[in-house]
Amino acid sequence: MKPRSARKPEATARAIYRKLARAWGRQHWWPAETPFEVIVGAILTQNTSWTNVERAMANLRAAAVLNVEGIRELPLPKLEALVRPSGYFRQKAQRLKNFVAFLDARYGGSLEQMFATPTEQLRAELLTQNGIGPETADSILLYAGGHEIFVVDAYTRRILERHLTVSAGAKYDEIRNLIERALQREQPVESHRPGLQARPHAHEASAMSTAQRSPLAQVYNEMHGLLVQVGKHYCLKQQPKCEICPLGSMLPISIEQSDASGKIRKRSPG
């Protein structure tokens, strides 16, 4: 058997998916009722926690403006006040306005038409919008539109770097392409069943988490959700909890687990 450090990156990514899927089952990302809610959440979640996003979303919902028309019609200062809990509220309110203006100008205000656009074309269009970077664009494509594209976030990068699967400073699309190659033939995660390992709290099933999508889009959906759980609960920036992490047994043999300062460190040669 090959030592773990000699595994191909794709094989490691696949093994991570299989191990987490077996241990924890479905994670029910993205928690939302409509595609537009996913888009709003993807924009509001930049540089803040999901808890803050939920507070802003609750404001929008209570004001009955969590839809394309609502954001279009709402005066900017009122929108800023509603999204204030998500931080950078002026910038984010403007980004929501910008997105709706783009949707109106390019697709007549129709999300269905927008999502009928081929993935690479729509991705390129979204990336031209101010404040929409690759992670936000891919979250919109995958979670709101059901397109087959993987979302790379800081957790993904940290976990793969620590498992020597990508190099430090690897580009976003390099990591995305690696995961997509690795998971091409994987099967969607089954629902969590009693008897599977205890797992971190997962989102409740929602209209969007259970929306019809292709098996491959569902695999990308779940891989992202599973990595978020590892990153939030085990693979912390400081003091990773390798000894209790489900991926602990997969650490490359050239890596020791966390030292006293919490940093993963390489074993010295010999």
Ligand code: SF4
């Ligand atoms: S906590 Fe340790 S074992 Fe778990 S993903 Fe991070 S580096 Fe790997």
